[in-house]
Amino acid sequence: MASESLAEAADTAGSPNYWLLKAEPDSRMVKGKDVKFSVDDFEAAKTSPWEGVRNYEARNLMKEMKRGEKALFYHSNCKAPGIAAFAEVAKEAYPDHTAWDSAHPYYDPKTKQADPKWFMVDLAFGARAKHFVPLALLRFIADAPAAAPPAGLEYLGADGVAAIKAGMDLVTRGRLSVQRVSAAAWGAVQLLADTGGWDALELAPKKKAAPKKAAAGAGAGRPARAAAAAKTKAKARKKKRGSDSEDEGDDDYDEEEEEEVISKTTSSRRKRKAEEYEELPTPTRRARAKT
DNA sequence: GCCAACGTTGGC
DNA sequence: GCCAACGTTGGC
Numbered sequence: 001m002a003s004e005s006l007a008e009a010a011d012t013a014g015s016p017n018y019w020l021l022k023a024e025p026d027s028r029m030v031k032g033k034d035v036k037f038s039v040d041d042f043e044a045a046k047t048s049p050w051e052g053v054r055n056y057e058a059r060n061l062m063k064e065m066k067r068g069e070k071a072l073f074y075h076s077n078c079k080a081p082g083i084a085a086f087a088e089v090a091k092e093a094y095p096d097h098t099a100w101d102s103a104h105p106y107y108d109p110k111t112k113q114a115d116p117k118w119f120m121v122d123l124a125f126g127a128r129a130k131h132f133v134p135l136a137l138l139r140f141i142a143d144a145p146a147a148a149p150p151a152g153l154e155y156l157g158a159d160g161v162a163a164i165k166a167g168m169d170l171v172t173r174g175r176l177s178v179q180r181v182s183a184a185a186w187g188a189v190q191l192l193a194d195t196g197g198w199d200a201l202e203l204a205p206k207k208k209a210a211p212k213k214a215a216a217g218a219g220a221g222r223p224a225r226a227a228a229a230a231k232t233k234a235k236a237r238k239k240k241r242g243s244d245s246e247d248e249g250d251d252d253y254d255e256e257e258e259e260e261v262i263s264k265t266t267s268s269r270r271k272r273k274a275e276e277y278e279e280l281p282t283p284t285r286r287a288r289a290k291t
Numbered sequence: 292g293c294c295a296a297c298g299t300t301g302g303c
Numbered sequence: 304g305c306c307a308a309c310g311t312t313g314g315c
Contacts, residue, residue, distance in 0.1 A: 077302080
């Protein structure tokens with residue numbers, strides 16, 4: 001081949017990480033622009049900048065991405081959410097210029113070119129999932145009490161099931177638009193996408209399944225999710241931060257320090273809040289404006 | 292610093 | 304279209 005492959009590039013720097021990034025395949029207007037970006041769009045574009053991410057945690061993850069690392073391309077906020085394709089990081093994090101474009105759907109008036117706050121990476125389209133891997137399937141596997149794979153998916157093995165249970169945030173952290181995926185989970189998803197075999201499974205309760213919206217307030221609808229969410233929430237509230245505390249927070253937040261100096265009351269408090277969240281927060285829907 | 296209200300995400 | 308989940312704001 002011409003130059004070294006993307007995969008090789010990633011290998012040279014220790015064990016690679018795996019990622020999952022979301023995009024919206026359906027049209028949706030934001031500030032007069034369509035933010036739709038489907039697998040078809042991605043395939044046609046071949047490479048695409050992942051602009052518009054406006055969430056600290058998602059941004060921090062993007063900053064960790066190395067050229068050549070692999071990513072799952074996920075269809076979000078649509079009829080059939082799930083993994084549609086495989087991709088690779090083609091360009092490492094660089095300032096997201098759309099943040100200071102006032103006409104852009106994800107314009108952030110608080111950021112300045114001199115001190116970029118939001119970043120993006122470029123992703124290169126790899127291949128479509130031979131079999132689209134529905135979120136419902138991953139959830140089905142993750143929520144199943146059994147360690148053995150469901151009928152038809154024996155090829156996954158108990159470890160494949162375990163990997164999906166433990167290595168994917170999709171089920172428990174639905175709102176995060178950029179996620180880390182374990183190497184094992186990546187392998188399991190690839191196996192699923194290559195092999196299929198879940199057509200006979202009853203993955204999700206069809207809409208017709210009784211409307212149990214009855215229960216007032218209580219989490220009647222989705223026990224597993226509710227439980228997981230509660231856990232996440234409790235964790236967040238406890239502020240037990242410090243998982244991976246990149247060097248991140250310091251360098252790119254000088255601007256916040258200015259704010260702090262300028263106003264001591266309200267804005268100071270807000271500043272602290274934002275800083276705290278900076279290393280854990282969650283998502284911003286990820287989509288991109290077509291160009 | 293805690294917590295309720297609010298706004299957005301995103302599955303269904 | 305509905306509504307659960309949860310990040311974020313802002314009152315106290």
